[in-house]
Amino acid sequence: MIRYVTRRILVSIPVLLGVTFIAFVFVRLLPGDPAAAILGDRATPELVASLRVSQGLDRPLWVQYFDYLGRLARGDLGSSLITSAPVRTEFFSRFPATVELSVCALAIGVTAGVFLGRRAARKPGSSVDTGMTALSLLGVSVPIFVLGPILQYVFGAWxxxxxxxxxxxxxxxITIYSNFLLIDTLGQGRMDAFLDVLAHLVLPAITLSMMPMAMVARMTRISVMETSREDYVRTARSKGISLRRVDQRHIMRNAWLPVSTVIGLQVGALLSGTVITETVFGWNGVGSLVVNAINDRDYFLIQSSILVFAVIYILVNLAVDISYAVLDPRIRY
Known part of the structure; x- marks a missing residue:
């Protein structure tokens, strides 16, 4: 297992290098001059040229790229072109807000998805199965920027x-210490503030959870139905073992493998979904930070955000692969 994890980490290095290159090229292809965007109405050709020199934007692109890699090797993500604050400070000051929203959305999506998928698999073709299929199609087809305003209007304005x-x-x-507001409010013994944070979480978390819920529900239904047809399940039932015990010890344990894969993949969907969700709901997290950085042409902030998202995605998928050996002892790396 240690050898496998080491190999996966080493393989991830060229992947991350590719991500840095794509992100570097992407932000340079954005229309507009970041120096002019920073100066705004005060922009003159002389000031723009001076700012480009001070920020190193006048150098050849390949020099800028390798300089960026050199800073990354030293653990330096650079400084924001707009605020001049370290990107690490800008990013991780908002990161807890995004983690809080993403974890709540993933918990809702996985819990509801597994529940609906199991219920639908027990009675295929029933009204429950049809309803789950319709809800899954709704979750996949309705974009966040449509669902979010609908929920805001119905549960907020109406x-x-x-x-x-x-x-x-x-x-x-409330005094904010960690920016995990659920933890901060509980730590200060403010139950009224804790409930207020939960109330603010409901709509964005539900909006963000629809895609994971739909994908997990569909995969759970398919996996449970296939596992239920296996010979060892029929043998267990013929021995008089209760349906609940067969479901817990034989069906779900083996059905979890493909479901866990889908859950890992949905982390990527959550990371991209937070950008839109945080913008719609005014959530002061990394997603809204990235949107502002794109509008301001803040090169270093955009590049570093993409890189951190890629690292998170790789680590989550590595954790999913390792979980296979826990869920199925026959799997060895």
Whole structure:
């Protein structure tokens, strides 16, 4: 196992190098001059030229790229072209907000998806199965920028049950330590603030969870139905073992392998989905930071955000591969 993990990490190095190159080329292809965007109305040819020299934007692209790789090797993600603050500070100050939203969305999506998939697999062709299929198609086909405003209008503007933007009511006066607001509010013993944070989480988390829920539900249904037809399941049932025990010890344990793969893949969908979700709901996380960086042509912030997302995606998929050996002892690396 250690040899396999080491090999996967080594293989990930050229992948990350490819990501840095693609991100570098991508941000340079964006229209507009970052120096002119920084200066705004004060931009003159002289000031733009001076700023390009000070930021190293006047050098050849290959020199800029290798300089960027050199800083990465030293653990330096660069500085924001707009605020001059270290990218590491800008990114990780907002990272907890994105993690909080993504974890809640993934928990909702996986829990609801597995539940619906198991129910549909037990009665294929039933109304439950048809409803699950319709809900899955809805989750896959309706984009976040459509579903989000609909939920905001129904539950926020019309019914007025839930807040439609932000992370917490600023009037509550909470001291933020870690930026994980659920933890910060509980740590200060403020149950009113904790419930307010949960209320702000509901709509964006549900919006972001629809795609994972749909994919997990469909895969769970297919996997459970296929596993239920195996000989060892019929043998267990013929021995008089209860359906619940057969379901827990034989069906779901083996059905989890393809489901866990889908869950790992959905992390990538969550990372991309947070960019839109945070923009729609005014969520002050990494997604909204990336959108602002693209609008401002903040090269270093865009590049580093893409790189961190790629590292997270690779680590999650490595964890999924390792979990195979836990779920199925026959698998060895």
């Amino acid at each position: 019914l007025q049950w839930l807040p439609t933007s932000g992370r917490i009511d600023p009037r509550l006066g």
